[in-house]
Amino acid sequence: DAGVTQSPTHLIKTRGQQVTLRCSPKSGHDTVSWYQQALGQGPQFIFQYYEEEERQRGNFPDRFSGHQFPNYSSELNVNALLLGDSALYLCASSLGQGLYEQYFGPGTRLTVT
Amino acid sequence: AQKVTQAQTEISVVEKEDVTLDCVYETRDTTYYLFWYKQPPSGELVFLIRRNSFDEQNEISGRYSWNFQKSTSSFNFTITASQVVDSAVYFCALSEIQGGKLIFGQGTELSVKP
Numbered sequence: 029d030a031g032v033t034q035s036p037t038h039l040i041k042t043r044g045q046q047v048t049l050r051c052s053p054k055s056g057h058d059t060v061s062w063y064q065q066a067l068g069q070g071p072q073f074i075f076q077y078y079e080e081e082e083r084q085r086g087n088f089p090d091r092f093s094g095h096q097f098p099n100y101s102s103e104l105n106v107n108a109l110l111l112g113d114s115a116l117y118l119c120a121s122s123l124g125q126g127l128y129e130q131y132f133g134p135g136t137r138l139t140v141t
Numbered sequence: 142a143q144k145v146t147q148a149q150t151e152i153s154v155v156e157k158e159d160v161t162l163d164c165v166y167e168t169r170d171t172t173y174y175l176f177w178y179k180q181p182p183s184g185e186l187v188f189l190i191r192r193n194s195f196d197e198q199n200e201i202s203g204r205y206s207w208n209f210q211k212s213t214s215s216f217n218f219t220i221t222a223s224q225v226v227d228s229a230v231y232f233c234a235l236s237e238i239q240g241g242k243l244i245f246g247q248g249t250e251l252s253v254k255p
Contacts, residue, residue: 126241
């Protein structure tokens with residue numbers, strides 16, 4: 029039973045560029061949430077997707093957008109990258125929009141230079 | 142507003158010692174969930190426990206135990222007879238009953254030395 033998978037593992041981008049991160053949820057899960065974890069900090073909630081719609085959003089600018097596909101996989105897009113966007117981006121999947129515990133993927137380490 | 146505070150930034154113990162990680166939370170909700178996650182150096186957050194605010198019973202799972210006290214808004218985590226493999230960053234988190242958005246604390250880095 030595959031757990032949550034994320035790609036790529038690492039990514040280096042330049043300020044102003046755009047990036048797309050991908051997540052496949054654990055088998056049987058229908059909800060995907062994205063978190064940003066800066067070095068030495070706890071993860072911060074970006075947004076959650078359920079039934080292909082954004083259901084909840086944290087305190088992140090519109091440069092952060094996402095999508096959920098019919099197979100429940102999800103993408104996180106960040107436009108106009110800033111140095112401060114450098115972080116570990118974690119995807120979590122769950123069943124039923126938060127009724128059950130969330131399981132996390134290994135993350136994508138994004139470095140913006 | 143919801144908030145989770147883990148006052149201990151770093152803890153260092155010697156193998157076989159018991160160690161308690163503190164977690165204090167703030168919420169206006171009367172019902173909520175509390176969680177603990179472990180983050181080893183590999184980076185992946187590993188789910189340890191979820192506790193419903195209705196249930197204040199303490200829980201034990203092997204060497205792990207959790208003490209939930211609603212009166213003091215605390216959800217502390219104790220590792221008995223610590224092992225080197227317990228070395229990791231541990232996060233306490235809070236969520237609403239509906240929705241699932243997790244609010245994390247800053248984390249406690251536990252180092253267990255042989």
